[in-house]
Amino acid sequence: xxxxxxxxxxxxxxxxxxxxxxxxxxxxxxxxxxxxxxxxxxxxxxxxxxxxxxxxxxxxxxxxxxxxxxxxxxxxxxxxxxxxx
Amino acid sequence: xxxxxxxxxxxxxxxxxxxxxxxxxxxxxxxxxxxxxxxxxxxxxxxxxxxxxxxxxxxxxxxxxxxxxxxxxxxxxxxxxxxxxxxxxxxxxxxxxxxxxxxxxxxxxxxxxxxxxxxxxxxxxxxxxxxxxxxxxxxxxxxxxxxxxxxxxxxxxxxxxxxxxxxxxxxxxxxxxxxxxxxxxxxxxxxxxxxxxxxxxxxxxxxxxxxxxxxxxxxxxxxxxxxxxxxxxxxx
Numbered sequence: 448x449x450x451x452x453x454x455x456x457x458x459x460x461x462x463x464x465x466x467x468x469x470x471x472x473x474x475x476x477x478x479x480x481x482x483x484x485x486x487x488x489x490x491x492x493x494x495x496x497x498x499x500x501x502x503x504x505x506x507x508x509x510x511x512x513x514x515x516x517x518x519x520x521x522x523x524x525x526x527x528x529x530x531x532x
Numbered sequence: 533x534x535x536x537x538x539x540x541x542x543x544x545x546x547x548x549x550x551x552x553x554x555x556x557x558x559x560x561x562x563x564x565x566x567x568x569x570x571x572x573x574x575x576x577x578x579x580x581x582x583x584x585x586x587x588x589x590x591x592x593x594x595x596x597x598x599x600x601x602x603x604x605x606x607x608x609x610x611x612x613x614x615x616x617x618x619x620x621x622x623x624x625x626x627x628x629x630x631x632x633x634x635x636x637x638x639x640x641x642x643x644x645x646x647x648x649x650x651x652x653x654x655x656x657x658x659x660x661x662x663x664x665x666x667x668x669x670x671x672x673x674x675x676x677x678x679x680x681x682x683x684x685x686x687x688x689x690x691x692x693x694x695x696x697x698x699x700x701x702x703x704x705x706x707x708x709x710x711x712x713x714x715x716x717x718x719x720x721x722x723x724x725x726x727x728x729x730x731x732x733x734x735x736x737x738x739x740x741x742x743x744x745x746x747x748x749x750x751x752x753x754x755x756x757x758x759x760x761x762x763x764x765x766x767x768x
Contacts, residue, residue, distance in 0.1 A: 456638075460683065461717070463639045512600075515593055515629065517636035518683060 448493045449526035450505040454514045455486035489513055490526065498525055536763050538564040539577035541607065543598045548584035548620065548740060555740035556581070559753040560760040569601035578763050579616045579660075580607055582623025584676070584738060594637055594679040595625030604630055616660050616759065617732045621677055624724070624734030628682075633725055633734045634692060635684035641717025645678040649749075650715055652700040652723050652737060653707050658730045659699055660762035661755040670707045671700075671751040673737035680716040680736040682725075689719060700724035700735055 456462045462484050469483040489509075493501040505523040514521040538556045542549050549566055556562035556579075567574055569587075574580060588597035598604065604626070611617045611632055619627040627633040640646060649672050654665045665671075684692065692698055700723040704713040709721040716736070724735025739752030 461638065461641065461681075463641050463643050463681070463717070467643055512596065513592070515596070515636050517628075517634075517685075518638065 448496055448498065448501045450491045450493055450501050450523055451526050452489040452491060452505055452509045452513055452521055452523050453486060454489070454509070454519050454521045455484055456518055457520050460518050487513075501525065535561050535563040536579060536760055537575070537577045538562040538579045538581060539567050539574045540564060540581045540583055541569060541574075541601075541603050542566045542583075543569045543585070543587035543601060543622075543626075545587045545589055546583050546585035546622070548622075548738065551738075551740045552581045552583045552620065555743040555752070556756055559743050559756040567603060569598065569603045572602050572606050574603070574606050574610060577610075577615070579618065579759060580610055582607070582617070582619040582626050583740075584621030584623060587622055587626065590622075590679070593629065595622060595627075595629040598622075598626045599630040608632060611727070611732045614729065614731055616762075618661060618755075618759075619732075619734035620738055620740060621675075621680075621736055624736055625679065627732060627734040632732050633727055634688050634697075635682050635719075635725070637679045638681040638683055638717075639679055640677070640681050640715070645676070646680070646715045647674070647676040648715070649674050650723070650737060651703050651705055651707075651713065652735075653703040653709065655698045655701055656696050656726075658696055659726045659733050660731065660759045661733050662699060662758055663762045663765075664758045665754060668707065670703060670705065671754070672742070672749060673739055673752055674741050675715055675737045677716070677736055680718065682716075682718040682722050682736070684719060692725060693720075695728055697726050697728065697730075698722055698724075699726050699733055700737070
């Protein structure tokens with residue numbers, strides 16, 4: 448079972464990387480982009496076949512290690528079947 | 533009076549551990565040793581230094597992996613018992629990730645790794661490392677980091693200021709905390725903080741790199757000498 452964990456800086460926390468990417472997109476002419484937030488996605492292969500257990504474990508480990516709750520929020524979801532690896 | 537006992541914790545990817553050992557030996561005659569990240573026995577130190585570098589390659593976030601090293605369990609227990617802990621650069625990042633100091637590090641606001649001298653204003657004398665310094669005085673100390681943009685939520689920051697936990701701020705040469713004097717965008721120009729008790733201090737600048745005449749600057753030695761004075765007072 449595959450779980451995706453997405454980690455982003457919290458709203459209101461300055462994202463220097465996202466800002467630089469946003470600025471670069473504007474220089475390339477993509478004026479329709481109004482904001483960019485850069486984050487991380489972790490793809491976890493879990494040994495359990497129980498979706499609840501997999502998501503619960505993912506939430507716990509994301510809170511403990513993958514995200515820093517002081518500055519980051521995270522979300523967890525099961526990877527859709529056939530999703531690109 | 534026996535020499536101050538200093539333990540420098542070596543993580544995979546640390547690169548300032550020798551500088552830290554030499555600095556405390558040459559400034560305060562410390563009996564200094566390295567303890568590896570996978571050891572639990574810190575060797576009954578008077579001071580633990582978490583050195584600069586790139587522990588665990590700074591993978592995930594700076595300091596995030598080092599926090600789970602066996603040695604960090606011992607450092608946390610040592611700190612909880614009132615032991616003096618100094619985290620320099622990556623060591624400061626580790627202390628934040630471990631929850632021994634509040635806040636967290638973001639990428640430098642300018643996105644660049646910044647390696648140059650900065651000016652620091654001493655904000656409090658309540659830590660062992662600033663005890664004999666003067667509040668408001670300015671030190672020149674080098675920085676070298678890419679993730680030194682310390683931040684915290686508004687309430688945490690308010691409490692830090694209220695509890696006198698801000699130890700150093702980035703200032704210009706005359707002691708003013710201008711935006712231009714802030715090399716990384718840190719909240720409130722914060723360069724170093726301490727815990728509530730004042731025994732755990734973290735700072736991004738490198739005092740161990742400016743502690744001897746041969747290095748062209750001895751401002752950093754004053755932090756170590758201050759610690760030695762604080763230790764004497766504590767022992768007597």
